[in-house]
Every structure is written in C-alpha cells, then in structure tokens.
C-alpha cells in the first residue's frame with residue numbers, strides 16, 4: 281500500500297493540504313477529485329516525494345519514506361505522470377523512452393512502449409516536441425509501462441485531448457490496472473475516472489470531504505458542487 285497519513289503540506293507560508301489521509305492499496309484504482317485549487321496536484325506531489333510534507337507520513341508497503349527524494353520512490357515503483365507530461369521535447373521519441381528506462385535494455389524498453397501505444401513505433405526518430413498533443417501524452421504514459429511500476433500517479437492526463445485520444449488513453453489505463461498496477465487518477469473526465477475507480481477521495485479546500493466507493497457517491501451532485509459543468 282502507498283499511504284499518505286495526516287498530511288499537512290503547502291508552499292512557503294501557504295498551507296494547501298490539511299490532515300489529508302489517502303491510502304492506495306496495491307492493485308487498486310483511486311480517483312482523487314475536487315475543484316480547481318483543491319489540492320489534488322499537491323497531494324500527488326507529496327505521494328511521489330516531489331514535495332515534503334510539513335507534517336504527516338508517507339509509507340510505501342510499510343516502509344516510512346516521509347521526506348525521501350522522488351528517485352527513491354521511483355526506484356521502489358512509484359511513477360508520477362505530471363500535469364504537462366514531463367517529456368523532453370528536444371529529444372527523439374526513442375531517447376525519451378531510453379531516459380525513462382534508466383539502465384534497463386533500451387531495445388526492450390522501446391518494444392514495451394510501442395506495445396502500449398503502437399503509433400509511437402512510427403515516430404521513434406522524431407523529436408518528441410513535434411508529436412501531436414495526444415502522442416506526447418502517450419509517450420509520457422508509455423514510461424508507466426517501461427519501468428513496470430506498482431503505483432502510477434496520473435495528473436490530468438486527458439487534459440486538452442480529442443475525445444478519441446481520451447478513449448485510447450483510458451483503455452490503456454484499464455489495461456494497466458488489469459495487470460495489477462495501482463493508479464491514482466486526478467482527472468477532469470470524472471465519469472471515466474469513476475468507471476475505473478475502486479475508491480474515491482474528494483478534496484475541498486485542502487481537506488478530505490469524502491472517502492468511499494464510487495457507488496456511495498451521488499455523481500450528479502458531485503458535478504454540480506465541485507466540477508462546474510464538466
């Protein structure tokens with residue numbers, strides 16, 4: 281289990297999260313919902329070690345990793361796909377995959393990435409920055425395949441993409457979940473996230489307002505109250 285417990289965190293003097301506890305069991309899909317600015321991205325940053333909490337703890341499979349650097353969590357199987365993708369636009373698609381494979385066989389890593397999203401196979405020599413938005417997101421996600429993580433944290437991965445691409449990305453996430461990888465989904469397509477989710481957490485102004493299973497949530501009420509018209 282990846283477990284945030286009683287987390288308080290923020291930036292400088294600004295406290296964003298207060299007493300947030302988020303358990304992510306192995307092989308589960310967790311949807312983390314909330315309005316803009318509620319603290320979803322900040323929660324993912326704490327979960328991947330990018331942001332050290334002011335108080336509270338971060339445990340991975342029983343080991344206390346509070347305050348440890350992101351590469352420590354990455355090595356232990358926590359993969360963060362940040363908002364904005366985090367790919368290297370000036371490197372080729374192949375080199376982007378090689379960077380994420382870090383130490384593993386590049387050929388095998390490329391094969392795995394292409395098996396996740398076949399379109400990448402036709403683009404290996406191209407600069408990543410020249411790909412379409414959807415293809416760039418596929419490249420960012422393919423690393424979740426290459427490094428075989430146990431937990432993948434996904435920050436608005438469908439943002440700004442065409443519906444057909446969003447469908448393809450959700451199919452991939454479904455396959456990842458079926459293969460036993462736990463997912464934490466921050467997602468504007470709430471209904472799609474809830475379809476996959478085993479558990480839902482709802483943040484409002486940095487505090488948890490709801491924790492439970494999707495069936496316990498009144499989706500219409502949720503959209504109206506927290507999501508505007510999405």
Ligand code: ATP
Nearest residue numbers: 291292294296314315316317318319320321322323
């Ligand atoms: P969104 O959907 O808009 O991304 P979010 O739920 O992911 O929202 P966060 O990005 O975690 O929310 O932001 C929560 C609060 O923290 C916001 O008020 C935001 O302005 C503030 N914040 C985020 N990043 C920083 C930062 N680097 N420095 C200072 N304040 C920040």
